[in-house]
Amino acid sequence: xxxxxxxxxxxxxxxxxxxxxxxxxxxxxxxxxxxxxxxxxxxxxxxxxxxxxxxxxxxxxxxxxxxxxxxxxxxxxxxxxxxxxxxxxxxxxxxxxxxxxxxxxxxxxxxxxxxxxxxxxxxxxxxxxxxxxxxxxxxxxxxxxxxxxxxxxxxxxxxxxxxxxxxxxxxxxxxxxxxxxxxxxxxxxxxxxxxxxxxxxxxxxxxxxxxxxxxxxxxxxxxxxxxxxxxxxxxxxxxxxxxxxxxxxxxxxxxxxxxxxxxxxxxxxxxxxx
Amino acid sequence: xxxxxxxxxxxxxxxxxxxxxxxxxxxxxxxxxxxxxxxxxxxxxxxxxxxxxxxxxxxxxxxxxxxxxxxxxxxxxxxxxxxxxxxxxxxxxxxxxxxxxxxxxxxxxxxxxxxxxxxxxxxxxxxxxxxxxxxxxxxxxxxxxxxxxxxxxxxxxxxxxxxxxxxxxxxxxxxxxxxxxxxxxxxxxxxxxxxxxxxxxxxxxxxxxxxxxxxxxxxxxxxxxxxxxxxxxxxxxxxxxxxxxxxxxxxxxxxxxxxxxxxxxxxxxxxxxxxxxxxxxxxxxxxxxxxxxxxxxxxxxxxxxxxxxxxxxxxxxxxxxxxxxxxxxxxxxxxxxxxxxxxxxxxxxxxxxxxxxxxxxxxxxxxxxxxxxxxxxxxxxxxxxxxxxxxxxxxxxxxxxxxxxxxxxxxxxxxxxxxxxxxxxxxxxxxx
Numbered sequence: 001x002x003x004x005x006x007x008x009x010x011x012x013x014x015x016x017x018x019x020x021x022x023x024x025x026x027x028x029x030x031x032x033x034x035x036x037x038x039x040x041x042x043x044x045x046x047x048x049x050x051x052x053x054x055x056x057x058x059x060x061x062x063x064x065x066x067x068x069x070x071x072x073x074x075x076x077x078x079x080x081x082x083x084x085x086x087x088x089x090x091x092x093x094x095x096x097x098x099x100x101x102x103x104x105x106x107x108x109x110x111x112x113x114x115x116x117x118x119x120x121x122x123x124x125x126x127x128x129x130x131x132x133x134x135x136x137x138x139x140x141x142x143x144x145x146x147x148x149x150x151x152x153x154x155x156x157x158x159x160x161x162x163x164x165x166x167x168x169x170x171x172x173x174x175x176x177x178x179x180x181x182x183x184x185x186x187x188x189x190x191x192x193x194x195x196x197x198x199x200x201x202x203x204x205x206x207x208x209x210x211x212x213x214x215x216x217x218x219x220x221x222x223x224x225x226x227x228x229x230x231x232x233x234x235x236x237x238x239x240x241x242x243x244x245x246x247x248x249x250x251x252x253x254x255x256x257x258x259x260x261x262x263x264x265x266x267x268x269x270x271x272x273x274x
Numbered sequence: 275x276x277x278x279x280x281x282x283x284x285x286x287x288x289x290x291x292x293x294x295x296x297x298x299x300x301x302x303x304x305x306x307x308x309x310x311x312x313x314x315x316x317x318x319x320x321x322x323x324x325x326x327x328x329x330x331x332x333x334x335x336x337x338x339x340x341x342x343x344x345x346x347x348x349x350x351x352x353x354x355x356x357x358x359x360x361x362x363x364x365x366x367x368x369x370x371x372x373x374x375x376x377x378x379x380x381x382x383x384x385x386x387x388x389x390x391x392x393x394x395x396x397x398x399x400x401x402x403x404x405x406x407x408x409x410x411x412x413x414x415x416x417x418x419x420x421x422x423x424x425x426x427x428x429x430x431x432x433x434x435x436x437x438x439x440x441x442x443x444x445x446x447x448x449x450x451x452x453x454x455x456x457x458x459x460x461x462x463x464x465x466x467x468x469x470x471x472x473x474x475x476x477x478x479x480x481x482x483x484x485x486x487x488x489x490x491x492x493x494x495x496x497x498x499x500x501x502x503x504x505x506x507x508x509x510x511x512x513x514x515x516x517x518x519x520x521x522x523x524x525x526x527x528x529x530x531x532x533x534x535x536x537x538x539x540x541x542x543x544x545x546x547x548x549x550x551x552x553x554x555x556x557x558x559x560x561x562x563x564x565x566x567x568x569x570x571x572x573x574x575x576x577x578x579x580x581x582x583x584x585x586x587x588x589x590x591x592x593x594x595x596x597x598x599x600x601x602x603x604x605x606x607x608x609x610x611x612x613x614x615x616x617x618x619x620x621x622x623x624x625x626x627x628x629x630x631x632x633x634x635x636x637x638x639x640x641x642x643x644x645x646x647x648x649x650x651x652x653x654x655x656x657x658x659x660x661x662x663x664x665x666x667x668x669x670x671x672x673x674x675x676x677x678x679x680x681x682x683x684x685x686x687x688x689x690x691x692x693x694x695x696x697x698x699x700x701x702x703x704x705x706x
Contacts, residue, residue: 040562041543063329123370130371212360213367216375218328228357229329234554234621237561 025249031242032056040238056243060230063240066247068219069226072138073205074251076222079142080204081197087147088196089189092155093181097167107156113149119209126213140214141222145203151196158192159185194262201255205248223248312400317348318597320376320604325587327379328355334620342607349600362668369393374592376601377608380426382415382664385590389418389425394590396423401602407610412626415586415660419499426588427609428626430617433584433651433658434552437559438571442547446470453573457490460548460576461515464524467547473523479537479546481520481529481678482512483671488661491578495663502663502699505692508578513681513688520682530679542566550575552585553651554622556643572647575654584658586626622648624655631655670699 026047031040035051060066094100095107125144126135134140162185170180186193208224215221227244230236327335339351354375356364362384368374374393388394397404405413405424412428440450446467454460464477480486484504488494492509495502519525526546528536541549542563559567575582589605591598607613614625615633622644624631631637636652639645674695681691 036561037564039542039565041539042563042565043543043545123367126367127371130373135371135373209360209363212357213364216354216373218355225357228359229326229355231326231358232330233326233358234330234552234623235557235561 028242028245031238032246034239036239056239057247060240060243060247064226064229064244065219066223066226066244069221069223070247072220073223076138076141076211077201077204080145081200083142083146084148084151084200085193085197088151088155089186089193090181091147091152092157093159093185095152095156096159097180097185098177110149110152110156114153118144122210122213125210129214135214136216136220138220138222141207141211142204144210145200145207148200148203151199154192154196154199155189158189162188191262194259198255198259202252205252310399311402312395312598312602314599315348316346316600316603318600319350319352320595320597320601321352321354322377322604322608323354323356323375323379325356325361325379326358328353331617331620334617338608338613342604345607346600346603349604351604372594374594376592376595376597377605378590378592379429380588380590382426382586382588382660383662383667385416385425385588386418386664386667388590389421389423393593394425395593395595395598395602396425397427397591397602398423400591400598401606404602404606407606407628408626409628411584411659412586416588416590418664419495426590427605429587429589429609430614430623431584431586431626431655431658432552432554432623433582433654434550434555434575435572435647435650435654436548436550436575437541437555438549438573439541439544439547439566439569440571441569442467442475442544443571446475446547450571453571455574455576457512457515457576457578461519461524464519464548465522468519468522468524476524476526476529476546477548478516478519478525479529479540479549480532480534481525481675481682482516484663484666484674485583485661487512489575489577489579489583494661494666499663499665500703502696502703505689505696509692510689513678513692516678517682517684517688525682530682531675533675552622553624553644553647556647557622572643572650574650580657582654582658583661584655586660622651624652665703666699667702670702673698 027045030047030049033052033054033056034040034049035053035055038046038050091110095103095110129135129140129143134143166184167180170184175183206224207222208228211222212225215225218226227241227248230241230244322339324335335353339353342351343349365374365378365380365384365388369388369391374388378394380388380394385394389396404427408428412431413424415428416424416426418425436453438450438453443450443453447470448463448467454463460477467475467477482490484494487504487509490508490512492504492506492512494504516525520529526540528540532540537546537549538551538555538558540546542559544566556567556570559570589609591601591605595601609627611625611627611630614627615630615635617623618625618630619635624636631652635648637649639649677686677691677695677698680686681688686694
């Protein structure tokens with residue numbers, strides 16, 4: 001096979017994958033922009049709206065207090081990100097570098113926690129929230145996800161991949177554990193911190209079942225729960241649903257692009273800089 | 275469009291409920307307690323939960339609540355509304371934690387686990403005489419097999435005609451002005467359509483479910499509601515006919531796995547020509563498929579029994595309510611004839627109160643398509659019944675679909691597939 005055909009093949013494949021992963025999103029975007037007279041389910045589908053309009057986005061705001069939901073979601077997501085970044089890096093560092101009794105046991109607890117599906121403990125969690133009178137509050141939405149086990153393990157791996165000598169050198173220089181954590185270890189795992197931040201944000205932003213169960217008052221709803229109202233009981237307008245989805249996804253895309261720089265750094269992390 | 279799929283994970287939810295619901299004494303018990311009539315003045319504070327009605331009918335419900343509070347000094351109603359998705363999960367979590375709202379919107383299959391766990395009032399006992407206001411069929415819709423009593427007030431009903439795509443009928447050389455009126459005609463025309471379009475256009479989008487089997491004349495359960503019996507001669511015959519259709523391409527390939535929503539979307543995309551629907555679906559077509567709307571034909575539901583299917587919504591009263599008298603009075607107020615008729619003017623649904631359907635609004639066409647569908651559907655309700663047994667949950671619905679898919683693919687005979695489905699459903703029934 002000549003070099004040109006190889007390149008051609010490679011690009012065809014790349015384009016195909018791009019179409020598969022971005023296609024549905026573009027489709028949703030195009031539906032959100034379609035005017036009232038257009039067929040949503042037409043075959044073959046028309047990608048370009050014939051009567052493009054931004055009206056569907058304003059209509060979402062008229063049908064629902066969507067900005068209230070966005071504000072609730074933002075608070076939940078930011079709290080989850082901060083708690084996860086702080087909690088997971090502290091726990092990850094302790095598990096990777098500090099010596100204490102029960103370290104192995106603690107580590108296996110985190111691994112085991114990964115195996116428990118959230119749905120299985122949801123009712124128990126709900127009863128717990130109710131018993132401390134936190135049900136129907138945003139605090140209850142944040143609490144169960146405040147330090148994700150997966151995030152702790154990610155940080156554990158990132159810290160563990162740093163050469164031990166680095167830590168020992170700092171120790172010889174007289175740095176205590178806290179200084180070694182904040183000055184030496186943490187600055188070189190920024191990539192993983194970004195990964196944890198984005199995972200935590202996505203998890204909190206996209207979560208549906210738990211907020212639905214723990215919240216009762218529609219005024220407290222997060223965006224994913226509130227947007228469900230767009231699916232009318234009797235009549236659903238697909239354009240509105242699509243516009244709502246775009247509103248829900250936009251912050252995730254913005255976050256990803258703003259953290260992109262760090263996101264891809266995770267790969268060659270842990271290398272000692274000369 | 276409310277769909278069976280929106281009651282996702284109902285089986286899991288029901289299991290959780292039966293496991294935890296009975297054992298947990300909710301705080302603030304004592305209210306209604308066990309048995310006995312509930313009476314007294316309606317002057318308490320209660321919560322009222324609807325299922326996905328706030329976004330569009332907020333003004334209507336706020337008005338109803340204000341009117342009730344005016345008529346009953348001291349009464350206070352806090353209105354909650356749950357989104358479509360995850361409703362069964364929400365109910366079971368609330369029931370387990372003792373936070374079930376005082377008045378709660380349920381469908382027959384949702385009230386069943388709540389009744390089993392003793393979380394909702396038996397209205398025959400609590401409010402003797404209340405039954406008289408509703409049609410007998412609707413009241414019976416909220417009974418639970420194996421238990422005496424009725425566990426929710428009947429609220430709005432849904433039924434509808436069959437919609438068909440006139441353009442697709444014409445393309446296949448069928449007469450769009452005389453759509454099929456019997457199963458034989460439907461199946462014959464479906465085969466013709468498949469042949470004329472070389473398998474390009476299918477008539478049908480769904481394999482038969484429990485409702486279709488019922489309409490065809492199969493008995494879903496035995497008299498006492500203890501065993502499933504839909505593997506009878508009528509059931510098997512229907513699946514055999516569908517197998518022929520499937521082989522001929524008169525049934526879309528996706529039908530093996532798709533539910534009502536999927537078939538509805540395919541109808542709107544013009545992939546299938548025939549779709550049983552609800553009266554309000556006309557509005558869906560107008561919104562999402564304007565071109566189809568111009569072409570849509572409307573005809574009567576086909577049955578072998580002479581009785582169409584109806585969907586039922588109701589209002590249950592929590593057995594743990596601290597203000598059972600207010601809760602029951604409010605549920606009766608929302609479901610009274612005047613309020614149900616007013617709601618029917620907001621959206622194409624039908625009241626379950628006696629005599630309401632005699633109103634000219636439901637008997638005289640006003641020249642619009644909506645009016646035509648409304649009158650036809652209301653006439654159909656006179657004899658309509660619910661073909662879905664309340665114990666037939668999502669899990670059973672899915673396994674029936676899977677077994678029928680095997681029959682369509684030829685992996686099992688129709689008889690074998692239905693026998694297996696009945697056995698598995700019976701096993702689930704015994705597990706409770």
